[in-house]
Amino acid sequence: MKKPSNLQRLLGYAGSHKYLTYASWVLSALSALLALVPYWYIWQVVREVLAVAPDLSLAQDLVRNGWMAVLFAVIAVLVYIAALMCSHIGAFRIATNLRLAAMEHIVKLPLGAAERFGSGRLRKIVNESSAATETYLAHQLPDRAGAIATPCGLLVLLLVFDWRLGLLSLAPVLLAFLIMMMMTGARMRQKMKEYQNALDDMSNEAVEYVRGIPVVKTFGQTIFSFKKFKGSIDRYQVWVIAYTKELRLPMMLYTAAVNGVFGFLIAGALLLTQDGVTPEFLLDLMFYIIITPIISVTLTRIMFQSENAMIVDDALQRIDSVLDLQPLKETSHPQHPKGSHLELSHIHFSYDGKNEVLKDISLTIPAGQRVAFVGPSGGGKTTLADLISRFFDPQGGNVKIGGVDVREIPKEELMDTVSFVFQNSRLIKASILDNVRLGRSDATREEVLEALHNAQCDDILEKLPQGMDTVIGTKGVYLSGGEQQRIAIARVMLKDAPILILDEATAFADPDNESRVQAAFSRLSQGKTVIMIAHRLSTVANADHIYVLQDGEIAEHGTSRELLEQNGLFRKMWDNYQTSVQWKVAKEA
Ligand code: ADP
Ligand code: MG
Numbered sequence: 001m002k003k004p005s006n007l008q009r010l011l012g013y014a015g016s017h018k019y020l021t022y023a024s025w026v027l028s029a030l031s032a033l034l035a036l037v038p039y040w041y042i043w044q045v046v047r048e049v050l051a052v053a054p055d056l057s058l059a060q061d062l063v064r065n066g067w068m069a070v071l072f073a074v075i076a077v078l079v080y081i082a083a084l085m086c087s088h089i090g091a092f093r094i095a096t097n098l099r100l101a102a103m104e105h106i107v108k109l110p111l112g113a114a115e116r117f118g119s120g121r122l123r124k125i126v127n128e129s130s131a132a133t134e135t136y137l138a139h140q141l142p143d144r145a146g147a148i149a150t151p152c153g154l155l156v157l158l159l160v161f162d163w164r165l166g167l168l169s170l171a172p173v174l175l176a177f178l179i180m181m182m183m184t185g186a187r188m189r190q191k192m193k194e195y196q197n198a199l200d201d202m203s204n205e206a207v208e209y210v211r212g213i214p215v216v217k218t219f220g221q222t223i224f225s226f227k228k229f230k231g232s233i234d235r236y237q238v239w240v241i242a243y244t245k246e247l248r249l250p251m252m253l254y255t256a257a258v259n260g261v262f263g264f265l266i267a268g269a270l271l272l273t274q275d276g277v278t279p280e281f282l283l284d285l286m287f288y289i290i291i292t293p294i295i296s297v298t299l300t301r302i303m304f305q306s307e308n309a310m311i312v313d314d315a316l317q318r319i320d321s322v323l324d325l326q327p328l329k330e331t332s333h334p335q336h337p338k339g340s341h342l343e344l345s346h347i348h349f350s351y352d353g354k355n356e357v358l359k360d361i362s363l364t365i366p367a368g369q370r371v372a373f374v375g376p377s378g379g380g381k382t383t384l385a386d387l388i389s390r391f392f393d394p395q396g397g398n399v400k401i402g403g404v405d406v407r408e409i410p411k412e413e414l415m416d417t418v419s420f421v422f423q424n425s426r427l428i429k430a431s432i433l434d435n436v437r438l439g440r441s442d443a444t445r446e447e448v449l450e451a452l453h454n455a456q457c458d459d460i461l462e463k464l465p466q467g468m469d470t471v472i473g474t475k476g477v478y479l480s481g482g483e484q485q486r487i488a489i490a491r492v493m494l495k496d497a498p499i500l501i502l503d504e505a506t507a508f509a510d511p512d513n514e515s516r517v518q519a520a521f522s523r524l525s526q527g528k529t530v531i532m533i534a535h536r537l538s539t540v541a542n543a544d545h546i547y548v549l550q551d552g553e554i555a556e557h558g559t560s561r562e563l564l565e566q567n568g569l570f571r572k573m574w575d576n577y578q579t580s581v582q583w584k585v586a587k588e589a
Contacts, residue, residue, distance in 0.1 A: 006316055007141075010133055013097040017090045021137065024087035025145035027079055032146035034076035036153045036294075038069035043161075043287045045069075050279055083142050091138035098130045102319055108327035112391035117322075121204055125322055129315035136312040143301055150298045157291065162284040168268040169292050175257040176299050183250045191243060192310045196318075198236040205232040258296040265292065328390060334410045337402030337417060340498035340529045341367040342388065348396030349383060357383050358394070359552040365545075367498075370530040372540035374573065375549040381533045384549065385501045388531075389418040401499065419497040423504040427484050429473040432461070435487060436468075439494035447494065454523050455490035456516040457483075482513020489520045500525060503533045537577045546570065 011018050044065045052058040103126065151173070158166030209229040269285050342365040349358040358380050365371050373381040387394055390406055399406045406414060427435050436448045443451075445468075452461060452468060460483050464470040470477055479487070485505065492500070502521065518539070534540050540560070547557045548570050556568050563570035
């Protein structure tokens with residue numbers, strides 16, 4: 001077939017169902033040939049009618065031939081149904097396996113990779129790309145086998161009856177083929193990719209737009225955020241219009257050629273019958289007029305298939321873009337961290353292989369210390385914290401927990417060692433009990449309740465109808481950002497990992513909640529090694545050690561008192577912060 005590499009890859013996912021796929025092609029081709037047989041019987045009928053006319057009572061085989069035509073038509077349909085059954089079973093198996101393979105791969109990827117892809121794009125790739133292969137395998141390939149068999153059978157029939165008329169009815173086929181080649185060339189392949197990219201862009205921007213609504217509302221950035229989304233729609237529109245216009249002429253010619261078979265036939269017949277019409281010639285002409293509509297049907301089928309082959313090609317490439325991402329290497333000599341002190345030495349990291357986001361960062365955090373990362377936005381704080389639990393691996397240097405390189409620590413153990421609380425912790429649509437139990441699945445109800453209590457969630461439980469069995473996200477159950485954050489803290493408390501990373505964890509808490517969230521955090525932090533990342537400098541003032549990150553480097557570090565005396569970047573941030581607090585207080589007063 002046209003693209004053995006793609007097809008072989010797909011069939012590789014079929015396992016033993018591969019043979020069903022093959023069977024579907026054979027059956028479909030067989031059905032296409034069987035579908036031609038009725039035309040032969042119809043021709044017999046016509047011949048007999050012409051022979052005995054005008055006294056039709058002399059005809060003997062009319063009825064039998066008519067029924068034979070029906071019989072073969074029915075058989076052809078039944079065989080086609082069998083072909084589709086085979087092809088569907090194969091196709092569903094392949095799509096399922098493809099999806100499983102992608103999902104299994106995604107699970108092994110560094111957490112950060114999935115995030116970089118954007119959840120919208122990742123979902124689209126896995127779902128839609130595997131669905132694209134499904135239509136291809138279940139319908140298009142069997143149809144193509146049929147579409148190849150039909151012209152072969154036709155060719156035989158056409159040439160058997162009257163080769164001159166046969167050739168005439170093939171002329172438009174040739175013409176249509178040439179036009180079709182023009183439409184599906186390499187340039188069109190490129191176009192198809194652009195089309196998919198424009199669609200992806202639009203879908204991503206839409207997701208980002210919706211996700212950004214809280215931020216947009218908080219900071220009043222409406223126009224800015226809307227621009228990107230609108231831009232992607234505009235680009236799509238421009239693209240689609242240009243594409244459509246470009247296809248207008250070839251599509252027109254193609255349709256004209258395919259449907260113009262009669263034109264060729266009649267013109268040819270007139271030329272051939274200049275010396276008078278014989279009954280045999282009339283009979284043959286009638287046969288061709290009966291059978292030629294199949295030509296346009298067949299051609300149209302092939303036409304849409306080559307377009308769809310491009311879609312599959314593109315779908316596989318997209319799936320490959322996920323499958324090609326390198327999973328985190330699993331260690332072959334697992335080691336266990338001894339203690340919870342952290343050592344980062346000479347860390348170099350870049351997301352794109354070009355711009356270093358972290359430049360030679362070294363620092364150590366003794367067990368049980370509370371340190372803070374502060375600094376301007378984009379300085380690399382989140383990235384640095386992400387490296388500790390292997391969201392990514394650094395390109396240079398290493399991260400050690402308890403004296404062991406994180407790459408040597410088994411994945412599950414690392415997850416149990418480091419806990420994260422982010423700015424917008426996500427709760428899933430399940431009961432509060434189940435949400436907290438995500439921290440440790442074998443926890444008892446009592447342990448969950450204790451964690452909730454320690455995370456200052458008592459007031460939340462009181463106001464909910466079924467306490468901690470209330471399902472979040474059901475009708476009438478609404479939790480504010482700060483409340484969700486406290487439940488997320490209970491989850492982390494239950495997990496009780498020795499290292500805790502808080503990334504802007506209080507940024508969105510409303511004033512009502514903030515004191516409670518703070519109390520929950522200090523309870524959570526007891527006896528742990530803590531890294532806080534914070535905008536609000538008040539939260540970091542009493543940290544044991546503060547690192548100021550700027551442009552991927554440690555600009556300065558020390559206790560807050562030392563840093564204030566240094567009169568550097570921290571001092572400047574502190575003064576700004578004081579002014580903004582005063583300004584806020586003044587505004588509220
Ligand atoms: P901070 O947390 O200090 O605001 P980040 O660690 O989030 O800083 O970002 C540091 C730099 O890395 C920024 O320039 C940011 O644009 C870039 N960056 C962050 N996340 C990604 C990502 N997933 N892909 C590519 N670049 C990123
Ligand atoms: Mg950050």
